[in-house]
Amino acid sequence: xxxxxxxxxxxxxxxxxxxxLFAISILFIIFKGLNYGIDFKGGTLIELRxxxxxxxxxxxxxxxxxxxxxxxxxxxxxxxxxxxxxxxxISGNKLIPExxxxxxDNLSTEISFRRVENVGPKVSSELLESGIIAISLSLxxxxxxxxxxxxxxxxxxxxxxxxxDVVITLGIFSILSLEINLSIIAAVLTIxxxxxxxxxVIYDRIRENLNKYNRLNISEIADLSINDTLAxxxxxxxxxxxxxxxxxxxxxxxxxxxxxxxxxGVVIGTYSSIFVASPMLKFFKVTYKTLEKEEEKIVP
Amino acid sequence: xxxFSKINTLIIYCIFLTFTFCASLNFQKEDNLYIDKKINLGLxxxxxxxxxxxxxxxxxxxxxIQDKVIPIKKLLKENNIKYSNFRINNQxxxxxxxxxxxxxxxxxxxxxxxxxxxxxxxxxxxxxxxxLTSTKIEILFSKFGLLTINNSALKQSIEIVRRRxxxxxxxxxxxxxxxxxxxxxxxxxxxxxxxxKALLGKTAQLNFRLVTDNSEFGTEELIxxxxxxxxxxxxxxxxxxxxxxxxxxxxxxxxxxxxxFTLDRLGAQKFGRxxxxxxxxxxAIVLDDEIVSAPTINEAITSGNGMISGxxxxxxxxxxxxxxxSGALPTPLVVVEERTVGPDLGEDSIKSGTVSxxxxxxxxxxxxxxxxxxFGLIANTALIANLLILIGILTILEATLTLPGxxxxxxxxGMAVDANVLIFERIREELKTEKSLIHAFDTGYSKAKITxxxxxxxxxxxxxxxxxxxxxxxxxxxxxxxxxxxxxxxTAYFLARHLTSLVVLNAKNNEIKI
Numbered sequence: 001x002x003x004x005x006x007x008x009x010x011x012x013x014x015x016x017x018x019x020x021l022f023a024i025s026i027l028f029i030i031f032k033g034l035n036y037g038i039d040f041k042g043g044t045l046i047e048l049r050x051x052x053x054x055x056x057x058x059x060x061x062x063x064x065x066x067x068x069x070x071x072x073x074x075x076x077x078x079x080x081x082x083x084x085x086x087x088x089x090i091s092g093n094k095l096i097p098e099x100x101x102x103x104x105d106n107l108s109t110e111i112s113f114r115r116v117e118n119v120g121p122k123v124s125s126e127l128l129e130s131g132i133i134a135i136s137l138s139l140x141x142x143x144x145x146x147x148x149x150x151x152x153x154x155x156x157x158x159x160x161x162x163x164x165d166v167v168i169t170l171g172i173f174s175i176l177s178l179e180i181n182l183s184i185i186a187a188v189l190t191i192x193x194x195x196x197x198x199x200x201v202i203y204d205r206i207r208e209n210l211n212k213y214n215r216l217n218i219s220e221i222a223d224l225s226i227n228d229t230l231a232x233x234x235x236x237x238x239x240x241x242x243x244x245x246x247x248x249x250x251x252x253x254x255x256x257x258x259x260x261x262x263x264x265g266v267v268i269g270t271y272s273s274i275f276v277a278s279p280m281l282k283f284f285k286v287t288y289k290t291l292e293k294e295e296e297k298i299v300p
Numbered sequence: 301x302x303x304f305s306k307i308n309t310l311i312i313y314c315i316f317l318t319f320t321f322c323a324s325l326n327f328q329k330e331d332n333l334y335i336d337k338k339i340n341l342g343l344x345x346x347x348x349x350x351x352x353x354x355x356x357x358x359x360x361x362x363x364x365i366q367d368k369v370i371p372i373k374k375l376l377k378e379n380n381i382k383y384s385n386f387r388i389n390n391q392x393x394x395x396x397x398x399x400x401x402x403x404x405x406x407x408x409x410x411x412x413x414x415x416x417x418x419x420x421x422x423x424x425x426x427x428x429x430x431x432l433t434s435t436k437i438e439i440l441f442s443k444f445g446l447l448t449i450n451n452s453a454l455k456q457s458i459e460i461v462r463r464r465x466x467x468x469x470x471x472x473x474x475x476x477x478x479x480x481x482x483x484x485x486x487x488x489x490x491x492x493x494x495x496x497k498a499l500l501g502k503t504a505q506l507n508f509r510l511v512t513d514n515s516e517f518g519t520e521e522l523i524x525x526x527x528x529x530x531x532x533x534x535x536x537x538x539x540x541x542x543x544x545x546x547x548x549x550x551x552x553x554x555x556x557x558x559x560x561f562t563l564d565r566l567g568a569q570k571f572g573r574x575x576x577x578x579x580x581x582x583x584a585i586v587l588d589d590e591i592v593s594a595p596t597i598n599e600a601i602t603s604g605n606g607m608i609s610g611x612x613x614x615x616x617x618x619x620x621x622x623x624x625x626s627g628a629l630p631t632p633l634v635v636v637e638e639r640t641v642g643p644d645l646g647e648d649s650i651k652s653g654t655v656s657x658x659x660x661x662x663x664x665x666x667x668x669x670x671x672x673x674x675f676g677l678i679a680n681t682a683l684i685a686n687l688l689i690l691i692g693i694l695t696i697l698e699a700t701l702t703l704p705g706x707x708x709x710x711x712x713x714g715m716a717v718d719a720n721v722l723i724f725e726r727i728r729e730e731l732k733t734e735k736s737l738i739h740a741f742d743t744g745y746s747k748a749k750i751t752x753x754x755x756x757x758x759x760x761x762x763x764x765x766x767x768x769x770x771x772x773x774x775x776x777x778x779x780x781x782x783x784x785x786x787x788x789x790x791t792a793y794f795l796a797r798h799l800t801s802l803v804v805l806n807a808k809n810n811e812i813k814i
Contacts, residue, residue, distance in 0.1 A: 119638075142758060197756070232721050232722055236715070242663040252648065
């Protein structure tokens with residue numbers, strides 16, 4: 001790949017685009033909110049397989065039981081349904097057997113209960129809390145690592161890019177009303193790792209080129225570095241996406257949300273390391289002197 | 301970077317072969333007596349039930365503070381401290397006393413204090429008191445006191461939960477303490493946890509009390525098995541602690557299921573005395589504040605054997621016997637989280653997980669071959685080795701493989717080539733300026749090293765945090781992702797580099813395309 005793309009001329013446009021996406025995501029997350037699954041909201045989930053029934057008859061049976069908010073939807077194959085029951089307070093340990101009995105008795109078809117999950121309100125709020133802590137902590141850990149390995153400008157730049165990725169991924173989940181559960185948190189953390197990985201590769205090259213060509217300005221250096229690493233960026237994103245697409249298409253219904261979040265994350269993460277993380281260095285007016293100063297400090 | 305001593309080469313391939321051998325352990329059909337290690341399948345793959353139970357020690361604290369009433373009153377009397385308005389509250393006692401200083405001295409005495417023991421290890425008394433007004437004080441458990449009550453209740457609960465679950469006979473249950481108030485139970489292969497939940501939901505506090513005719517002081521009204529209300533004395537003649545065995549039976553006379561029980565010596569003595577003194581009266585058998593049955597005492601029972609009948613089905617009799625055998629839980633247990641996966645869904649998950657793993661793997665391999673030709677082959681060899689070593693390490697650790705764990709492996713496959721891609725791209729760049737082939741490869745490897753390390757450490761940080769904060773299946777993902785990074789670094793920097801060196805050093809005419 002010997003073609004050179006002029007990325008830095010597109011920085012401004014990309015930044016406006018990013019800000020736009022970011023703002024829309026924030027607005028959606030605040031006003032529409034995230035669609036939390038039972039892991040974080042509490043409640044009961046039942047996955048069942050039947051030969052001959054439909055969502056509306058399941059729904060009407062459950063509505064008779066006065067369970068509050070009941071959500072029934074087709075899940076993967078025909079005849080597979082996912083039932084979600086919101087649980088406002090602990091109704092003892094009897095809720096699940098009652099629902100099972102009601103459905104088995106009244107639906108005129110064989111039903112097998114493939115999966116039953118119930119998360120109490122206390123546990124769900126703890127899970128949400130630890131999820132938020134985990135994401136924040138990973139961001140902080142990345143910030144710290146980059147700060148040690150590079151200069152503070154790089155550290156801030158990479159965190160802005162990470163923040164951008166996480167918020168837009170969650171924003172898209174909010175816009176599409178996709179469910180946020182434990183595996184999505186895992187996906188977001190992996191995105192953080194992946195996006196950081198991508199950013200580090202480019203930053204590494206920027207640092208190297210800053211030392212090598214100290215007559216070039218940061219835009220030129222960024223351009224050069226992005227082009228140097230472009231083949232790698234594309235190939236790695238491609239292999240990762242191939243693996244993820246395979247999970248998304250063939251990995252079954254349970255992994256679909258996870259792999260979708262990861263696919264989004266890889267695309268956004270690749271974009272952000274070029275169009276968010278690199279312009280941030282321009283914003284901080286990083287030059288080869290930035291690196292020198294730091295070295296002087298270390299070796300007095 | 302391309303020179304390998306013979307010993308280094310040997311070590312690299314030994315490591316590879318060792319882990320590959322470990323990976324192969326998973327596929328042996330018969331049990332190997334020497335090395336019996338395998339990757340465990342998580343509940344989401346093999347099917348089973350996960351339950352998180354929480355103890356509620358409020359009732360227990362209430363009981364324990366009531367137990368302090370008599371010793372405290374005795375202490376006050378013996379030392380001539382006048383008291384009035386003695387009240388038992390929810391979790392504390394309040395009273396007015398006249399001699400405050402004397403009380404303080406006695407209450408906080410560190411020597412031979414039986415009312416309020418001082419524990420040296422924790423530097424704390426069991427109880428503390430607060431002065432509410434000039435005469436009124438409130439006595440309650442100290443932080444340490446509460447902790448002791450909670451911990452012993454939790455320990456006891458775990459023991460009894462274990463006994464009950466063992467008694468039911470599920471295979472390989474896991475029962476663990478989780479935090480300060482919770483018990484985690486994993487029951488592989490269990491399709492329907494309702495019976496276990498029902499059995500664990502009962503405290504099974506059994507006691508025998510006399511039925512009285514009128515509602516005098518010291519009695520309470522309880523519901524009997526026929527939904528009648530009966531007045532029962534609050535005085536407990538004997539409790540479940542004195543029981544040494546209980547078995548379900550069929551009564552020969554009316555073919556009704558019953559539970560027969562055997563008492564220990566002390567229980568048999570007590571029971572004999574009470575039944576001798578109260579022939580003709582009714583004895584209530586009370587389980588968790590409900591009367592199971594209230595038979596009339598026809599004759600003195602001194603043998604220490606008895607029978608409970610109460611319109612049971614045989615299943616109910618079996619369960620009751622099991623509960624009585626296992627002993628009473630100190631506090632009720634509440635299921636706060638439950639996840640059950642049926643075996644057919646588990647099988648489906650394994651199938652779809654494996655299929656997507658194989659397909660993802662093949663796609664990546666083809667892509668790399670297309671992109672790098674002979675070096676693609678090297679990267680792919682490294683990738684296969686990577687996978688084998690990863691599985692080998694998981695086997696040695698006897699790690700639990702979950703569905704997200706499989707996803708972690710697939711993701712590793714996708715990201716593992718990154719290290720080799722970084723290196724190969726770097727070498728390509730070097731080749732543009734460098735004439736010597738060997739030199740170009742050498743500097744390529746050296747220069748890419750820092751980048752590869754930096755890039756992988758960031759992902760490793762994310763995996764470690766995920767492992768620390770994730771729960772259940774997500775932990776499985778973090779393990780495979782984290783180990784995958786380590787194996788990736790090994791295969792890229794040792795195995796693939798060695799293979800590359802073989803290709804480069806044997807290249808004729810200094811011509812090689814990458």
